[in-house]
Amino acid sequence: MSVATDSRGRLEGKLAVVTGASRGIGFAIARGLADRGARVIVSSRDPESCARAATDLGGIGVACDVADDAQVHALFDAVASHGGADVLVSCAGLGGGRLAAKTDRAELQTMLDVHYLGAMTAARLAAEQMRARGGGAMLFVTSIWGLGGASGTLAYGAAKAALAHSVKVLALEWARDGIRVNGLAPGYVATDMTADLPDAARDKMLSRIPLRRAARPEEMAGPACFLCSDEASYVTGHVLVADGGERAR
Template sequence: MSGSLEGKTAVVTGGTRGIGFAIAERFADAGATVVVTSRSSTSCQEAAAALGAGHRGLPCDVTDESQLSALFASIPQVDIFVHCAGVSSAGSSLTVKRETLQHQHAVHFLGGVQGAQLAAAKMKDAGGGAILLVVSVWGLGGQPQTLAYGSAKAALAHSVKVLGVEWARYGIRVNGLAPGFVATDMTKDLGDKVLDKLLSKVPMRRAATPSEMAGPALFLCSDDASYVTGHVLVADGGERAR
């Protein structure tokens, strides 16, 4: 069946809400056993229960190397790894603090790359797998006020290419998904003025829903994309086509 994930186990960081939960739901519908993670054990349990019997929710702060290692040690089989955990950050590049830069890079880049390494170790032994790193259009261009967030996503987008090339020999595909503007908790407090300005650059003139990110994620992680690796798929309502 097209897009089937039957028999696969998928780990989704940041899988308790927003884009990550929409991806987890779509993967579960496609037949995968899904492990969702976030910092909150309550949210993990609730999200796993919402996915249905057999799915798991395990707390893990992706900025903590030992928590990420323990997470992967507790999951015997990992066929798909999605790094979707994230927090946004915006502010002047004149004053952005070193701690902000470090935290953004810890969540997005270091968390994503360490997760990918831990997943790849299991996938290599099993003969292959699929990794999806959720980046952002703001990591593909020089959006003002996003030095910390954008540079962390840019590093992650670069990793997609390096890992895609390096791990192809192990049957591991590594791709990226670059959402544009998606209506989630992350974007709900932006305010009408900022929202209007952002959406004025989007040809579709609207934000995406989280589930509109789930289809591209399923494609990239399923055998439908068996010859696609090292690619960042942009899903931004046409913004970057301008």
């Protein structure tokens, strides 16, 4: 008996919006979506790097700081002018963190603005477009630090934990509209965000990872594209951990 090949993992005809897509994990996911046939709207703050990434992928670049609601609205106006979103990947984010005693309100606010509040505005606006198109898929890039505690991650982890929680709430509320909502929780991925880690911190992180290495950003594209495609048509409200086995302990 031959195994039938099908096109459920393909994304032909879909319009995918990826925030934080100028480099790193977001760029790798945007490339994965484009390779699977999607038209990709590549977004990040810096107009030049965003336009460059869009050109690389044959997509459309739209600069947007997700911490600014007016810019997120403008991004989705642009998306509407291309027909409306079928897929949203919220990946914009920034690293950094201090011990709790040194973490002030401003740091908490910045992390929430960029990782969480911007993603929620994007989700609401994308959902309106997806409803009009009969459904869609959303993916929030959270982190293993949003699933468990780690010293020095108070603000970052809180914002990522909020995202992981919202995956479940949005999945429940929007299932009736044909909108699936999932999360991807990477462990240690070698990107600009982790490039400046002190050697001791890097060694400690690597020692906890059963696969004994950091992920390449491209290794996040497969899980992300799976969750955004019809291959995952019965998967919603799930946070997929891609951490080299770290949380298996």
